[in-house]
Amino acid sequence: MTSFQSGQGISEFLLPKQTPVRETLEGWEDWRRKRKSFTPAPRLDLAAWRALSPRQRTLHDLHRTSTHSNLPLLQTPMTKAVTKLVHGRIMGNALKHKPTTRAGVMVTGGGYQGKTETVCEIIATFEDTWLELHRQLNPDAVPGSRDLHAPVAYVQTPVTAKPKSTCKAILNFYGAPIHARMDLPDLVRQVAVSLQENGTKVLVLDDITRLRMHRVDDQDTLDLIRAFMSMHVTLILIGVDIPRSGLLQEGRRDPSNGQYVLPPSQHAKVHGLEPTQTQRRFDLVELDHFRYDTPQQIAAWVDHLAGIQANLRLLKAPADVLTGGHMPEYLFERTNGVVGALERLIEDGCTEAMETKEESLTVDVLDHIDIILEDDAGRDPDAGEIPAIPPRRSQVERKRPHNSVFDDRGPAEETG
Structure with a gap:
């Protein structure tokens, strides 16, 4: 007997308890664990549906509606290319023992092309694997710190991004304390501490093209973001049409490997995050439409x-x-x-x-x-x-202009 016939398990498809907010550690973990738990409605033909009782039909119709509202994420030739690059970069960086700056990835494409969902699935799969490898424990745990392990941090770039607001968005993911008197150096150091204590290997900043490069605050924010690469995490930036956004205007393309090379971050030098003048490297991959x-x-x-x-x-x-x-x-x-x-x-x-x-x-x-x-x-x-x-x-047909050359306008009006 199926769930809609027995009436059991209705809440599983009809009443989702809460939409997960992936911008917090708790919300991200809830989404990651449950992302493949939805069970679609059983497939019935019209005769089988008519054989149900009125209540069973209602429940089945609700389950069908929920199924159509929760269509699975499907792999496409474009997402396969993104998955290969992003997963390979994340895993390679996570296994590095050398204290070198990790190369990042920029994922570009148009709006509603599945960039966010594709990247979230990639990093969630990485986190599943990483936690299993370490038996759900943080291999880099700091004595005396909170016993939390967050291999992945997913953060939305603030609409009006500034260095302070970007740091606060990252700290909010972890639920880290933010004091009103914290200046930018304090916030940057707190971000570094949170990334380290939680064993974070991947930091995702979504909607990065909300930064406007003609604004000084946004230029400083991008420089700060490059400084995060000094914290031994793989930085993944997601945005619409990154090549035209101005985010790469300070960089150059290395013809030997296709990576974009950006100058070292001034924030890293000022706040002592990295003593060397290491350039930042990004692979740029596009998730195109069909x-x-x-x-x-x-x-x-x-x-x-x-x-x-x-x-x-x-x-x-x-x-x-x-x-x-x-x-x-x-x-x-x-x-x-x-x-x-x-x-x-x-x-x-x-x-x-x-x-x-x-x-x-x-x-x-x-x-x-x-x-x-x-x-x-x-x-x-x-x-x-x-x-x-x-x-x-x-709509096109209604707007199409009418050709009136051959219209019958009736008898010509006589003139005196």
């Missing part, structure tokens, strides 16, 4: 749609509901190959199909759905975090 120009690109898009298709729970949908006929081309036209926009369209389309009893996804159903991304309060449109989405076909 394209639809070559047979290989089209095949990759269709494969991705097939992965989503396997997770849908619509009662009348054919097996090739997303991959058959002209649907792949239509979905690409609607989303420009942006995975986040595609997920929003499919989720809202499934809701529409269930409410209208259509129970399948067709062009007619999907063309009633506007892809609205601007309602995400956590994103900064000025930083390019919300992509431009093509209009619906019906």
Whole structure:
């Protein structure tokens, strides 16, 4: 007997206790442990659904809605390249014994292309492995310190980032004490202590392109961020279109390995974080959107749609509901190959199909759905975090100018 038939376990899919806030250690650990715990609704056809009692149908429909709202993160050719580089860099740096500055990684791409979720999955997988290797204990524990082990720290760059606010955002992740009288040197030293005492190997700063390089505070913040590399952590910066953001304007590209080389941090020198004038090196990797120009690109898009298709729970949908006929081309036209926009369209389309009893996804159903991304309060449109989405076909047709050359205007008006 399934959960919706017995009525047990309803809260597991219907009533999530709390949305995890990954910007805190407790929230990150909760998300990491539970990120693969969701159980999708069982797959039923229309006849099996009709055989359920009214209460069972209601529960099953709620479970289906929850399934469509929690589509799994799927690997794509683009995410595989990012995973290979980021995981390799993290693990290689974590195993270093030499007290050298660890090379960082910058992950760039457009908004809603899955950069954050991809990186979070990579570092969560690394943390799972690292904790297992050390039996959940901190191998670098400092006597007398709190018995906490946080191999990974995930931090959102403040919208109006300044050196102090960036330090405070990192300290807030750990729940470290922040006193009102702390000046910047005190905050930097506290960050160094928190990273060391918690055995942190990876520091992720998301939405880094919120920094505006024409502002002095933002330039100082970027310099401070480079100083964190002196703390023997792998620094991962995530942002929209990093090459055009100005973050690399002080750097040069090393043709021998493709890495971007930035000058040493002035903060590191001033605050004594590192006695040498070591340059900072970053690998830059792009998480691009899907394209639809070559047979290989089209095949990759269709494969991705097939992965989503396997997770849908619509009662009348054919097996090739997303991959058959002209649907792949239509979905690409609607989303420009942006995975986040595609997920929003499919989720809202499934809701529409269930409410209208259509129970399948067709062009007619999907063309009633506007892809609205601007309602995400956590994103900064000025930083390019919300992509431009093509209009619906019906909207294009309404706006298309009418050719009136051959219109019948009736008899010509007689003039006197």
